[in-house]
Amino acid sequence: MSAGSAELPLWADALVASLLVAAAAFALIGSFGLAKLSDFFSRLHGPTKAATLGVGGVLLASSIHFGVRDGAVSLHEILIAVFVFFTAPVSAHLLAKSALHLAGRSAEAVAAVPPPEDEPAARR
Numbered sequence: 003m004s005a006g007s008a009e010l011p012l013w014a015d016a017l018v019a020s021l022l023v024a025a026a027a028f029a030l031i032g033s034f035g036l037a038k039l040s041d042f043f044s045r046l047h048g049p050t051k052a053a054t055l056g057v058g059g060v061l062l063a064s065s066i067h068f069g070v071r072d073g074a075v076s077l078h079e080i081l082i083a084v085f086v087f088f089t090a091p092v093s094a095h096l097l098a099k100s101a102l103h104l105a106g107r108s109a110e111a112v113a114a115v116p117p118p119e120d121e122p123a124a125r126r
Contacts, residue, residue: 010067010070010071011070014066014067014070017063017066018063018066018067021059021060021062021063021066022059022060022063024059025055025056025057025058025059025060025063026056028052028053028055028056028059029052029053029056031048031052032048032049032050032051032052032053032056033049033052035047035048035049035052036048036049042101043098043101046094046097046098046101047094050090050091050094053090054086054087054090054091057083057086058083058086058087061079061082061083061086062079062083064076064079065079065080
């Protein structure tokens with residue numbers, strides 16, 4: 003075997019696999035929210051939170067995998083995680099503020115708008 007294909011201990015394999023499955027579940031939930039939620043603000047909220055958790059899970063799994071395999075801390079994943087965790091909420095906030103600005107309404111006015119009458123009662 004070469005140095006790049008070293009076997010991981012069972013606990014590390016299980017931890018990495020569970021983090022990847024959880025990250026994939028968050029990404030799936032976020033994409034489902036983007037497709038099914040009704041208005042812009044709901045569509046913005048669901049995928050932003052879920053995608054951040056999904057990317058965080060993948061980065062944590064990658065950091066554990068390469069940290070255990072190589073015996074050293076990988077700074078690449080830490081830097082990417084810091085960048086994602088700072089930029090995703092800020093970009094979502096700016097998108098929401100620009101949508102409110104374009105609509106010409108305050109956040110309270112947007113929240114007080116009732117849903118359309120043709121929507122099923124279950125989606126309200």
